[in-house]
Structures are given as C-alpha cells and as structure tokens.
Amino acid sequence: MESRVKPGLDGTQGTRNQVKEDGVGTPRTVRICDAVLRLVALAATLIAAAVIGTARQTKTVNIQVSPTLPPLPLTVAAKTAYSSAFVYFLIANVIACVYSAISLATSTVKRDSKSNIGLSLSIIDIAMVALLFSGNGAALTFGLLGKHGNSHVQWQKVCNVFGKFCLDVAVSSMVSLLGSVAYVLLVLLALVSLHKRSP
Amino acid sequence: MESRVKPGLDGTQGTRNQVKEDGVGTPRTVRICDAVLRLVALAATLIAAAVIGTARQTKTVNIQVSPTLPPLPLTVAAKTAYSSAFVYFLIANVIACVYSAISLATSTVKRDSKSNIGLSLSIIDIAMVALLFSGNGAALTFGLLGKHGNSHVQWQKVCNVFGKFCLDVAVSSMVSLLGSVAYVLLVLLALVSLHKRSP
Numbered sequence: 001m002e003s004r005v006k007p008g009l010d011g012t013q014g015t016r017n018q019v020k021e022d023g024v025g026t027p028r029t030v031r032i033c034d035a036v037l038r039l040v041a042l043a044a045t046l047i048a049a050a051v052i053g054t055a056r057q058t059k060t061v062n063i064q065v066s067p068t069l070p071p072l073p074l075t076v077a078a079k080t081a082y083s084s085a086f087v088y089f090l091i092a093n094v095i096a097c098v099y100s101a102i103s104l105a106t107s108t109v110k111r112d113s114k115s116n117i118g119l120s121l122s123i124i125d126i127a128m129v130a131l132l133f134s135g136n137g138a139a140l141t142f143g144l145l146g147k148h149g150n151s152h153v154q155w156q157k158v159c160n161v162f163g164k165f166c167l168d169v170a171v172s173s174m175v176s177l178l179g180s181v182a183y184v185l186l187v188l189l190a191l192v193s194l195h196k197r198s199p
Numbered sequence: 200m201e202s203r204v205k206p207g208l209d210g211t212q213g214t215r216n217q218v219k220e221d222g223v224g225t226p227r228t229v230r231i232c233d234a235v236l237r238l239v240a241l242a243a244t245l246i247a248a249a250v251i252g253t254a255r256q257t258k259t260v261n262i263q264v265s266p267t268l269p270p271l272p273l274t275v276a277a278k279t280a281y282s283s284a285f286v287y288f289l290i291a292n293v294i295a296c297v298y299s300a301i302s303l304a305t306s307t308v309k310r311d312s313k314s315n316i317g318l319s320l321s322i323i324d325i326a327m328v329a330l331l332f333s334g335n336g337a338a339l340t341f342g343l344l345g346k347h348g349n350s351h352v353q354w355q356k357v358c359n360v361f362g363k364f365c366l367d368v369a370v371s372s373m374v375s376l377l378g379s380v381a382y383v384l385l386v387l388l389a390l391v392s393l394h395k396r397s398p
Contacts, residue, residue, distance in 0.1 A: 082351035085340045119394045126386050129325065130332045130379065137336025141284045145344070146352070152281040153345070155354040180329065187325050187386065194393035195318045 030193045034107055037182045037189065042100035044179030045132070048172045049093035052080055052139070055168035059161055078162040085142040086169070092135030093176055096128050096183070122190040125183050132180035136173055143169040229392045233306055236381045236388065241299035243378030244331070247371045248292035251279055251338070254367035258360055277361040284341040285368070291334030292375055295327050295382070321389040324382050331379035335372060342368040 056079045062071035080086040103121050146166055149157035159166035255278045261270035279285040302320050345365055348356035358365035 078351075083349065084343065088336075116394075119390060122390050123387060126325075126328065126383055126390075129328055130383055133329045133332040134336035137333035138340040141337040141340040142344075144283065145341075145354075150282065152277075153354075153357045155344075155352075158352045184325055184329055187390075188322060191318060191321050191325075191386075191389060191393065194390065194397050195315075197398065198393050198396040199398065 027193070030189060031107070033189055034186065035104060037186045038100055038104040038107060041128075041179045041182035041186070042097060042104060044175050044182065045093045045097040045100055048176035048179060049090055049097055051168050051175070052086060052090050052093070052172040055080055055165055055172070057162050057165040061161060076161065078158070078165040083142050085138040089135040089139035089172075089176070092131045093172075093179070096132055096179060099124060099128060100179075118190065122187060125186045125190070128183045129180065129187060132176060132183060136177055136180060139169060139173050139176075143173060226392070229388060230306070232388055233385065234303060236385045237299055237303040237306060240327075240378045240381035240385070241296060241303060243374050243381060244292045244296035244299055247375035247378065248289055248296055250367050250374070251285060251289050251292070251371040254279055254285075254364055254371070256361045256364040260360060275360065277357070277364040282341050284337040288334040288338035288371075288375070291330045292371075292378070295331055295378060298323060298327060299378075317389065321386060324385045324389070327382045328379065328386060331375060331382060335376055335379060338368060338372050338375075342372060 056077070058075060058077045060073050060075050063074045064071045080090055103124070106117060107121060143166065145155060145157075146162070146169070147157060147159040149155050255276070257274060257276045259272050259274050262273045263270045279289055302323070305316060306320060342365065344354060344356075345361070345368070346356060346358040348354050
C-alpha cells in the first residue's frame with residue numbers, strides 16, 4: 001500500500017488519497033474492473049462468433065409452379081456465408097475475441113516498469129469499439145431486413161421461412177452488443193483512471 | 200509559458216520539458232489538434248447528414264405486364280425515409296453534428312479551473328464513435344445490398360435504376376466515415392495526452 005499526494009492546481013498539496021496500487025501506479029480496483037470487462041468481452045465475442053459461425057438452416061418449401069400441377073418441394077438453405085454483412089460481423093467478433101484473450105493475458109501480467117502497455121491496449125480497445133459497432137450495425141440491418149423485408153425495393157422478408165437462423169442472428173447480435181459495450185467501458189475506465197491520476 | 204518537470208519512476212527528476220500550456224494543464228498543441236478534429240467531425244457529419252437527408256430520386260421505368268400489350272410507364276422513387284438503416288444513419292449524423300458544434304464551442308472556451316469538461320467530452324466522444332460506426336455499418340450494408348442485391352434471398356439490386364441515389368448514399372457514408380475516424384482520433388488524443396501527463 002502506498003500513499004499518494006495529489007497536488008492542487010496552485011502547487012499546494014491537495015487531498016491525500018490512500019490508493020491501493022500494484023507497484024506501477026494503477027489502482028488495484030481499476031485493474032480488477034479492467035480484467036472483468038475483458039473477460040466479459042472475451043465471453044461475449046466468443047459466443048457471438050460461435051453462434052453466427054455455426055448458424056445454418058435448411059428447409060423444404062412447396063413451390064406452386066402452375067395452378068394445374070401439384071406444388072413442387074424445394075430445399076432452401078440459409079447460412080452466414082450467404083451474406084457479406086454476416087461474414088463481416090463474424091470476422092469482427094473473431095478478431096475481438098482473439099484480441100480479448102491476448103489483452104486479458106497482457107493486462108493481468110504484473111508490469112515491473114512504467115510501460116506503455118496500458119496505453120497500447122486502450123488504443124486497440126477503441127479500434128475494437130469501432131470494429132464491433134460497425135459489425136453490429138451491419139448484422140442488425142441485414143437481420144431486420146430478413147425479418148420485415150422492404151416493400152419499397154421489393155425485398156421480401158425471409159424470417160418466416162428461416163425462423164431458427166434469424167433467431168441465431170438476433171442472439172448473436174445481442175451478445176456481441178454486450179461485448180461492444182464492454183469495450184466502451186474499458187476505454188472509459190482508462191480515461192477516468194488517467195484523469196484521476198493526472199496532476 | 201511554464202516549465203514542467205516530469206519525475207522519474209525512482210523519484211528523481213526525469214526529463215525537463217518545456218510545454219506551452221494554457222493555464223489549465225493541457226498543452227496548447229493538444230487543444231489545437233482537438234479543435235481541428237472537432238471541426239473536421241462537424242463538417243463531415245454535417246455534409247453526410249445533408250447529403251443523405253436530401254437524397255431523393257424519381258424515375259420512370261417501363262413495366263411489361265403482358266407480351267401482347269405495350270410496356271406501361273411506372274414512376275418509382277427512392278428516398279431516405281424508405282429504409283430504417285438510412286434513417287438511423289441520418290439521425291446518428293445529426294446527433295454527432297450537433298454535439299460536434301457544442302463540443303467545439305466548449306473545448307475552445309478557456310477554462311479557469313481544473314474542471315471535468317475534458318473528461319466529459321471524451322466520454323461523449325466514445326459514444327459518438329459507437330453511434331457513428333454502427334450507423335455506417337447499417338448504411339453501407341443497405342447500400343451494398345442495393346448495389347449488388349443478394350441472390351440467396353432473392354433481393355434484386357436497385358442501384359441500376361436509382362444510380363444517383365446510390366451515389367449519394369456512397370458519398371454520405373464515406374464522408375461520415377471520415378467524421379467517425381475524427382472521433383476515434385479525439386479519444387486517442389485524450390488518452391495519449393492524459394497518459395503523458397500522468398505521474
């Protein structure tokens with residue numbers, strides 16, 4: 001435990017805070033919050049990537065070719081690879097998942113000197129916010145089009161046929177959103193922590 | 200001009216930096232970069248919102264109802280309100296534009312005491328990153344579907360009919376992306392600046 005003196009703006013000594021530190025200037029509570037958020041992000045992006053990556057539905061629908069003929073059975077399939085939006089969403093979550101694991105391992109390792117690791121992690125965290133939110137926007141747009149269609153451009157809804165696949169997309173998007181929020185909170189945590197420590 | 204001493208980790212005096220400051224501890228160059236980036240974000244989101252908000256195209260296409268009848272002329276229209284993705288993108292850019300103007304005015308006002316304005320702005324900046332990137336993901340997904348269609352779900356491309364509208368969407372998305380990157384850089388600037396100032 002270390003005593004830290006926070007100087008006032010006029011150069012005089014300000015409030016004296018007792019802050020539990022780990023020897024590198026970052027309070028222990030901040031590091032614990034950081035690790036928990038990275039764990040949440042890791043779990044969320046892993047689940048999101050696994051769900052969208054394995055989402056697949058095959059269904060047999062009856063097509064009426066002519067009023068005089070009986071309906072013809074037709075097998076149709078829905079899978080992630082059929083939409084570039086879902087592929088982008090999957091890649092974004094895989095990247096975020098791998099980075100979450102690496103950053104979790106890096107952030108929990110005790111640093112023995114004032115290093116730029118924390119800053120580097122925060123910089124990549126912001127990139128993850130951008131990557132994940134753009135992926136979520138893409139996946140949700142395609143998913144909502146599948147659910148409701150768009151009558152103005154004659155795009156019919158398909159979730160009435162591929163209900164299970166659409167549910168997988170919805171679950172994956174919601175879980176990924178949780179991971180995205182975790183990354184927003186990680187950047188906020190770094191900002192607030194640095195702001196409190198700055199003179 | 201003020202002389203600032205950066206202490207070493209062992210308590211000894213480290214490098215002595217001459218940093219131009221404005222009296223509140225933020226180097227002048229950082230504040231100039233901050234203002235320029237907010238100006239870029241303001242201009243980009245304003246242009247993006249204006250372009251997508253006014254995008255509209257009406258066209259007359261000939262529809263062949265029957266092989267024995269002459270083609271019937273049909274007037275079709277494309278506008279932003281026809282897609283929830285474009286509406287979301289427009290709202291995101293309007294919010295970011297209004298906030299850019301407010302934050303630019305706030306950040307250029309000289310602060311006479313150590314305040315949390317800088318931190319508050321950075322927190323909202325992260326929210327803007329999330330908002331703008333999700334909006335970009337949504338608009339680009341709908342735009343690319345309009346350009347290429349999706350044969351797996353029988354969604355036909357429409358940009359061959361609404362070329363001007365699609366061009367407006369592309370321009371708006373690219374300009375908005377510039378604004379989004381400006382917000383990423385603003386958060387990075389705050390992080391690096393705070394990191395440099397922290398003991």
